[in-house]
Amino acid sequence: MENNEQLEQFFDQMKKQDGHLKSPAFPLLKKRRVNLWIPIGIAASVILAFMLIKEPKAIHDRPGEVVIITLHTDENGDQHFTIEQTTHLDTWESPTTSLLTQY
Amino acid sequence: MNSQQLDHILKSHHREAYLWARQCCSFQDELAKDVLQQAYLKILEGKTTLKDESKSKTWLFSIIRYTAIDELRKAGKIIPLSTEYDPIQINEEVDSTDYEAIIQLLPEMQREVILMVFYHQMTIAQSAEILQIAVGTARTHYERGKKKLKELITQVQIQEDYGK
Numbered sequence: 001m002e003n004n005e006q007l008e009q010f011f012d013q014m015k016k017q018d019g020h021l022k023s024p025a026f027p028l029l030k031k032r033r034v035n036l037w038i039p040i041g042i043a044a045s046v047i048l049a050f051m052l053i054k055e056p057k058a059i060h061d062r063p064g065e066v067v068i069i070t071l072h073t074d075e076n077g078d079q080h081f082t083i084e085q086t087t088h089l090d091t092w093e094s095p096t097t098s099l100l101t102q103y
Numbered sequence: 104m105n106s107q108q109l110d111h112i113l114k115s116h117h118r119e120a121y122l123w124a125r126q127c128c129s130f131q132d133e134l135a136k137d138v139l140q141q142a143y144l145k146i147l148e149g150k151t152t153l154k155d156e157s158k159s160k161t162w163l164f165s166i167i168r169y170t171a172i173d174e175l176r177k178a179g180k181i182i183p184l185s186t187e188y189d190p191i192q193i194n195e196e197v198d199s200t201d202y203e204a205i206i207q208l209l210p211e212m213q214r215e216v217i218l219m220v221f222y223h224q225m226t227i228a229q230s231a232e233i234l235q236i237a238v239g240t241a242r243t244h245y246e247r248g249k250k251k252l253k254e255l256i257t258q259v260q261i262q263e264d265y266g267k
Contacts, residue, residue, distance in 0.1 A: 006256060007252060010221075010252070014202035014206075021122070021132075023117060024140075
């Protein structure tokens, strides 16, 4: 058996003396609070970005009335123009189509 | 381990951690408080993690010890000593109730092992873990420290008796 009585007495006295020491306040754990702001900040930024980015508008403006000029040739070989006004075109023929057939 | 568990562990060892920080800082109270704060910060920032909850005290003591060494080194207060260093002659002014002054006369490693075993009720194996040395080496420091401290206590008492 070790004879540590002298040392044990020494440390008991030392502890008694230290009993008068006041421990510093335990620090508040702020880490969690700081971390909470990070996801909140990211979410707010994403929402703001969605709000600021404008959706491209579809073009709904229709052209006004379309004037259709048709050239007719009657049985006598005379040519007549027919002018029609409408809001839409069913068929469209390129003005240069005739070149393919008549050239 | 979540922050609440960590908070609970640190709170339960707070008083002992403070006293250990003082002992590691040559009983300089303000420095010890700074060291303790920095040690807690290291833990909360996740720079060090506790793997085995049963070793929470040795883990905390080890962090405090290394933080104190860093701080003392920054302040230029670390004097490297060999393990064979003999305690200096006792100043006549040392009182037998000046426990801090007496224990300070021991070589660093011996002082730390002795404080951990006698003051903080740790085992030699736990002390070895904190000091990151082999158990056999810690036992040697323990035996030598005990012998030297007994001599110092006796010497101080003799000086006091002669002084009366």
